[in-house]
Amino acid sequence: MATKPDTPEPETDAANRPERQVPLAAVLSSLAGLGLMLVFWQRRGDFRAWHDALELAFVTGTSFLLVWGLTELIGAIFFRTSKSDARMSVAGPPRLGTASWLGAVLLSLGAGGMLLVPLxxxxxxxxxxxxxxxxxxxxYGGKRFVDRLLKRRDTPSITQGVALTRPGAACxxxxxxxxxxxxxxxSNMLMLVFAMVVGPFVVNGWYAFGMIRRLGITRTVPAQVVAGDPVTVTLTLANRKSRLSAWLMAATDVVERASGDESERLVAETLFPRVPPRESRDAGYRLRLMRRGRYRFGxxxxxxxxxxxxxxxSLTFHLPGEMIVAPRLGRLADRWNREAAAADELVQRRQPRRGAFPDEFEKLRLFRYGDNPRMIHWRTSARQNLLMVREYHEIRDRDMMALLDLTAAPGDEDALLRVELAVSFAATICIDQLQRSRQSALAVAAAGREATNWSGVAHPASAEPLMRILALVEPTNEPDLAPLWEFARAHRTPTTAAVLVSTRPAAEIPRPPGAGWLRIMSVADDGIQEYFALG
Known part of the structure; x- marks a missing residue:
């Protein structure tokens, strides 16, 4: 289970540090170089019969293998951090791997040796x-390079990896x-013990190589969630082999915010105990992302x-995925509802009429003294033998316009918190309007890093696109409010309730000419708690 804290910290402690893995090519190179050096040392007299150039080439090649292998081992163990995570980053263009270069060096040394040493x-x-x-x-290396180069674009690229664990390195x-x-x-006895020690290592490598063959994985992630809500991401591992089961397969997934902030990076792990041949199994992990925005997977x-x-x-599947985290919703206080209701009572407006009555039909009831005779429903009255009249509900829904002024200096944590509060406040106002209203219009505009706006009919179906817009707005140091005022003039009517939610103090908020129609709310003031609170 992976959980996103409110203020994430870099994973620097020893408990969270991933285990460093030993590259197998470096180990094989070191062993080959050491073995050839031992042969050269033990049979020095036999080497004197060689040509000087051949002897020099042999010593040079052996030293190269030994030095390169030891350098890679020392760097991987003591100096390189999170190498496994680095391999999991976005894949670049195909390139020749270590196996290809090592094969080219050995092939060159062998070709030179055949010219100097008789068979x-x-x-x-x-x-x-x-x-x-x-x-x-x-x-082997060339085949992997060609496979990467000619891979289909409609399938995720797959990268194979092999490494030694700490017990394997000790072995x-x-x-x-x-x-x-x-x-x-x-000593023949030592050689026998050597074979017994190397045997399990070879068997483990062969079996692990067989298990990861013909595997496929898919990810199921919701398209949009609300910040702070737990979400489950499901990984499905398919074993396409005909006989061999996949045992104890650990899957690691990377989740990071699209802004590229390192503190917004999560690594989630899950385990598949056993995947039978020609079958698939599901495993999942849970996330709780506290910051809105676009998150990418893989x-x-x-x-x-x-x-x-x-x-x-290991197999690395470059499987992209995306999820939108919408802003958190809060609770509008009683003072906000009272002031909004009082403003509705003061507004005089005309409703579009489809018939004789401007309001919406609610129910049938008994006739009372003073009712309009035109409202009598004669068919029901004849059936009930009582006078029944139609009762209408007066529509008081007002159009709503929410404007956002997102001002925040880079690196200012307090300002970023105010931005999140302002976006949550505006989102709560809009969702409340969608739930209460029936025939009104809703318009939203934000001034931040980019000018963003949305307009539509207040209907529950409009919640998803509206929340997506609010999830992706980003603040800036000096937002341009001119597009905000132009949008307000284009969409405002005499019956529109307009509110500006700003992250600046109330005294510093710029106002458009004739701003009597605009209700200004500053989340930087303490009085905001009387209107809104995060639930």
Whole structure:
């Protein structure tokens, strides 16, 4: 479960820091370089028969493998932070991976060795071995590069990954020590123990590689939620293999605000205990996002360390998703309702007439002395043998216009809180108008980073597009209020109730000419609590 706090803090403590993973290519390079150096040290006399250039190339290539592998290992363990998170960022253009470059180096060393070392000599197998290993790595890396380059645009890109866990790294260190002891001894018993230690490592890597093959994942997320409400995001993992089940698959999803603020980044995790072959399973996590705005999802990283936890294989699905977090709704106080009702009583207006009566029919009732005879419903009166009249409900719905002045300096936390309060206040006014009104018009405009406006009929179906508009408005240091006044002049009628909600103090709010029709509310003043409170 992932929860969004009101004031998120960077995850810097040790408990929240992700485990650093050891790159497998660096480990293999270090082992290959160390093994070849041991061979060169033990058989130094045999190497003297080689040509000087070949001996130099062998030592240079071996040193390169050893130094590069150790450098990558030391950097991954001690200096690089959150490397797994970095791999989960938005994927860039396809590029050759480590396996391709390592294969090219080994292939070059093997080709040079074949020119200098006869195949029928004692060490003639070394160039051939280097070429075989290098060709395999180059083919594997090249295939992955071509797959990324030619992937279909309508399917999410998938990136494979492999890494050693801490127990796996410790297992390899012990294996290297046993291998060195077996060479230096020499001791067949140490070589046997070395094989027993390496065996589980190889089995774990092979099984984990088989489990992540032919997997697919989808995400189900609501299009729009309200800030502060819990929301459930569902991940569906599909296992398309015919026989092998997927065990203990951990899925990691990234949620971040579209503004790119690092403090607005969440990493949620969920677990799939078992996914049978040719079936799918659902797992979800819960979010509680306290800030409105647009949030983006992805990528999704699925990984497994089953069964021994020595090798971790992973698939990263660059699966985009989006969710709109609407502003929180509050509660309008009694003072706001009283003043709004008093303003309605003072307004004189004409209603459009479709018939003889301007108001809306409510019910039939018994005739009373003084009722208009034209309101008698003769058919019902004849059926009931009593005089029945039509009663109408007087329509007092007024058109509503809500204007927003969103002023906030960059980095000012208090100003940003006032912005959220102002947007929530305006959203509550609009939703209240949608619920109470029947035939009125509603118009909303905001002056912030960009001028935003919306207008329509006050109907419950208008709530979703209206809340989406209010969710995406952003403040600025000096908003331009001219488009706000132009919008007000274009949509205001004599019966429109207009309110301006501003984040500035009341004395600093600019007013348009002849602003008697405008009701100004400042969320920076303490008196706002008498009109509105967040529920």
């Amino acid at each position: 029928n000599s004692t060490f003639g197998f070394l160039p051939v071995s280097l070429m075989i290993v290098g060709a395999g790595l180059l083919f 390899l260190v012990i294996a290297v020590l046993l291998l060195a002891g077996g060479f230096l001894g020499p 990528p999704v990283r699925v990984r497994s360390r089953f069964p021994l936890g020595l090798v971790e294989r």
